[in-house]
Every structure is written in structure tokens, then in C-alpha cells.
Amino acid sequence: MKYDTIIIGAGVIGASTAYHLKRLSPKKKILVVEKNDKVAVGNTSKSAALYRNLFSSRTSQVLANSSISYYESIADKIGLKELGYFWMLSREDYQRSKSGLNKLDENRDRFEILSVKEIPENLKVNTSKSKEFSEVECILYGHRCGSLSAIKLARYYATQFQKLGGEIQVHVEIKNINLTQKNRFYPPWSDVNIESITDQNGVNYASENYIFATGAWTNSLLVPYGIASQIYPQKRQMFTLRIKPDQIAFDIKKRIPILVLPSGGVYIKPVLQNSLIMVGCANELGNPYQMNVYPPDAEEGYFKNVIEPVLNHYFPQLEDYSLFSKWAGYYAYYWPDKNPVVEKVSNIQWVSGTSGSGIMKADAIGRIAAARSLDLKEVELYDETKFLVADLSLKKRKVDIEELII
Template identity: 25%
Template structure:
């Protein structure tokens, strides 16, 4: 192999979405002398999960490490526009903290209240609401008789995902990271250690530290090194409607026990989605109007009767990298290949976890002290077949994998 110093990097990040760009940002911020490349197959991000996300950041997890990750995201987003201004370009991320509301039936109350207690002990603003309290706060809602209560996280909210991604990318580039538009076709392994990669254009890039941030496409890259993660690309469809009756205040991201969720958007629009067992596995970006007409509209109208009259504005589909083992991140060095780092399997939580994950990876890759103990997400558990099972986590986190 011919050594080309122009293609020799300290760290190569494969995938330039939220995970890849936060990793590049924190790496170059921590050590400006590092030579970092981000290789992304499509820099328009037309099918990137980051750009197609319905976007949510929430404190309501029942694993403390996920709560800590969200607390860091809240801190970052609060000061994001000031701190991420670069070359006199100030990002506008439309950060709105309108809350998340999770409704529960009787069989889920015990675990929900246990998680809420843990969150409160960590300083989170989370409350338990009775069915009457739900209606008092949001009079348009009509909870079914099976709903016994809800948790409301006032700090939870949403933001402009594309604007956040572009800001991380702009800052990473300003700090020296190179963004290369190409498709990685294979990892190079030498005596149990990663040594570089090849791309579709025929180029070879060399590095002994490579990070897989390819989201739903993660196994396409890993299979070239004989690795297979329990991560599936699962299609999630979202819809935007214009209801005839507009709510008098923004509605929180509201989750029903069935997996249906919705929130208001700018201009009184409502966006929604639903996790279903029949959601397709594969790289399919089509969306089906019949899904909305036959399954989602009736459920929305039952819960919010005022939304019975509406106009479907548009729909779209994106991919979630669903970790079928336990619905949580696979984060860290792959035990069988030195220098190959993973940031995969976020199961719909990736956008909000990007800042903490990018910082964590930068610390791991540079041998720095770790700000957070995220060892619970270590990839070793995949080889051992040991899912995370804290406080009923497996059942809940897989169920809400699309959140």
C-alpha cells in the first residue's frame, strides 16, 4: 500500500450526521493539532436521520446515564446560538421547551413513577398528572378511560435539527476538520487493528482510529470487517396536518401507550408519528397516506376530538437505527478490533444524545479523563449477549425506541 500523507489522518469519522459532526467538533476543539476527516456519502443529508427526525430532547428516561446525557444536551442547547457562532454566522435553532407528556395505563404506573422519582432526585422537572390534571392543562385532550395518569417533563422540547447539525459542521471545519463526500466501501484491518478504509471513488484513507457514525447504515460498514451489530434500519413515517381548530397554546410532544405521538409545530400545524410492529426493516423512504387515513387519524381524533377536521399537508419517512438488544447506544471501542470505535444503535434517541456522545468519543480517542461514566453502553455487552436491564429498562426502552 502506498502511503499518501494527504490521506493520512489521526482520526477518521465515517458519517457526517449529528454523531459524526459532534465528534469532529469536540475532537478539533480539544486538540486543534489533530488531523480529523469526516467522510459522508451525501453532504446534502437528503436521507440522513438527523435531517428527517421529528426532533425531541427529553429528560424522561429510566436509566440515569440517559438522563445525564439529556441534561448535558439541555445545557448545550440553552447557550448554543451564542457559543456556536462562527465566521459571524449565528445559528438559529428554534429551541422550544414545550414539554413531553407520557400517558400511562395501570400496568405501567409503577415503573413510570420509579423513573420519575429517579429523575427528580437528579434535579429534573418532572411531575405526575392525574387524568383530570391532563385535561386541566390541555383542555383539547380526552384521555381514554384506561389512562390512569401521565408524567410531564417541563424541560423537554424540540429544536431545528438541521440548523444544529450545520452549526456543528461549520465549527468543526473552522477548527480544521476535513469533510469529504464519498462512500466508504471497506475497512482495512491489520493484525487485529484498524488501519484505514477504502472508498467508492477508489481512494484509500489511513488511520489507526476510525469511528463508525453511520447510523442506520452501520452494519454496511462493519460487515466489511466481519462485524455485525444487532441494529436494524427501521422506517418511521411522520405526518404533518393542519387542523381546523387550532390549540390556544403549543401542545407538548404527547405519547400515548399505543406508540402514537404528536406535537404542535409552527403556525398551528401538528406533526405526528407512530411506532408499529409492522414497520419495515430496510432502506425504504416511501410514506403511505393510507397509514395516516386508516390508523393515525382515527386515533388522533379520539384523543383530540377537535382535530377530527383537518387537512393532511405532507408526510415523510426516515430511518431509525434500532438496537434490537436493548434499545440503547452501542458506544466505545469494538473489543475485537483495536482502534475501531462505535457510536451506533441509538434507536431514535441519537439526535438529543449527539452532544454528549461527541464529547465522550473525543475524550476516549484522545485518552482524556471522561466527563461522564457511559461504560454501561460498552460494545462488549453485544458480544456477551447481555442487554441493559436496569429498572425494567429493556421493556420500556425498546417499546419507545422510536422516540
């Protein structure tokens, strides 16, 4: 069977793209292939699944705000919880973020800046500095922020796609891309595109167009065929700790928000119904842009050396905790501005570079990737914001740098 479009990869981005493409062009025969046995078991399932609307870059704001609006409309289906972000900033963080914060509006973007004195006493946070760690200067308290179930979100898109007549095949790992020019030394005036793709069993799949929504695998898949996708994998690790009740009092203004600590990008997601907290960190330098094994190991040494000292400093009373579980995955990074890439060469499109915020931006990214596949110049996002599709391309990219960085 020849398809109009084959999407490779059924993570949140592939599923969202498939749904929006089928919605916009219901007659198209669209196939999604996935090497795993289910939708959303790649890096989508490894994510902390946090979302926030607080970004200084207009691109991030538009992608996140419109996606969050969509998620709010299906909140009960995807486990959306508006927990808030209690983002503690050091003086340096605050100075660095000031111009970004100035671009936000307290009412429209629903946040407030709290002074250290407004931190509830029962949080028992140590706000003072040490030789290694900075003093807490103030708190950026974001209200349109929280968490959702990334797996439910991806499967929601996949189900909607199937309801419209879209097809998903699992256990299909694409191993080869067959170009119309078999000989690498083809004449430069000839037209070249993908004729078919081949899976692990030698089965060929043919289509007019191919969309690689293969996240952290995108570069290794496309580079051998002369496509520099610019997407690099970088490992990220998550740890859950079993804590004793009341060791960290999370009740802040009648809410249990996500806590972000000033040093090293350590964040804490409470899962208090199970007496657990989930802790992650976002270090870059020294962390290779490489995928050696999948899934990668979450290393206890990383927890002990990178995360635990930060926790111990800011929450000294957090003593009797035990490591309950750990896992790791890969960010698919577009390093220069950490926003997604939606690019196309011939009949080969790729959509990735979600750089650690693919869950919170997936709805907008899917709409933009679908529009790119249909060669539309502009797309209307869920909240009716207009977005120029080429702004996320590599060749005509127009993305401003993010200044509010965890």
C-alpha cells in the first residue's frame, strides 16, 4: 500500500503531528510507525511532564501558551494539574532573568514575584548562602504551570488520529532509507528523494512524504543520508525519593507547587499521595551530546554528587529519605536556541529539537509540523495565535533566545 505520508516515531510529537495532519487533511492516507510495542514509550515516557507558560522568548511563549490552552480544554483526559511553579531565584538568576521577566505581564501571564519574607515558614527552606550555593533572593511564583501525564497526552492524540482513520503500526523499526538515486555518485542535476523505507524485517513502506518524529534518534537516522538535522541527544536523569511526611511542607498558599531551586537547575515535583518527591536536574557542560545505549542508566553517583548537595543545602531537615526509583532518558536538543526544529528537504521532513520542553509545547509543534507537511506558510494555533511555519525551520529560522532558564 502506498501512503500519502508516513510518520516515523510515535512519541508525543509524532502522535500530535499525526492527529493534526489527519484533522487538516482527512482524505490523506497516513501511517505512523513505531519501533516499540506501544505509543509513548520513548523519551515521552521518561519525562517529568511539567509544564509552564513562563518563558521570555516569544517563540517559547507562543508554543507553550497555545499548547497549555489546548491541554486545559482536555484536562481531565490527560491528568492536568495546575500546581504552580515556586521558582526560587538567586541574585544572579534574578539579574540574568530580569530582561526576560520584563517581557512578561503579571496579570496576563499569571505570576507574581514574592520576596524571601513571603516564603511560608513551614516550607523550611534554607534561604542563606554557603561557599557553594547562593542565597535565595526572590521567588517567581507562576500559576499557569503544573504537570500532566505525558503518556496519556500522546495516547490521546494517537486515539484521536485513529478515530479519524489514521493507521499506527508498532514493532516497526526503520533501518534503511531508500533514496531514488541508489548510487551515491548520482549526477547533481538529478532529483533525489525517499522512495521507500525499510524495517528490521526487510519490509518496505512507500509514501509521498516522510516525517521523522524520532526525537533523540533523529540525527543518527538522517546523518548517513546526507541530512544534518542538527538534533543532538543529551542524557537527563530523574530520581524519586521517599520522604517522611512534613519534611518539606509543600502547602504554599493552599497549593502544592513544583519547587525550583536556585543552584544547578534542580527541581522537585511532589507526589505526596505516595510520600514521594521526584527530583531532576538540568546540567549541560560535561554532559556529552551522545546516545550510547537506550535506555541509559540513571546513576546513583550523579544523584549523590550533583543533586543531593543542592537538596541538603536548601532543605537541611530532609534527612531520612531513601532513593525509591530512578530512570533516565534523552533530551533531543537543538542547542543554539533550545526551541524545536521543523524542517524539510525534498520529501523528507523532520520535527524534533524539543530540548526538554516537548510535552508542554507538543500541541503547537504538531500543528506547525502538519502545516509544514502541507506546505502552508502560516498556521493558526489552538488559542488563535498565528505562527509562521518557517520560523522553526533551519534555513529561515526566526527564534529569539530564552532568558528564563531552569
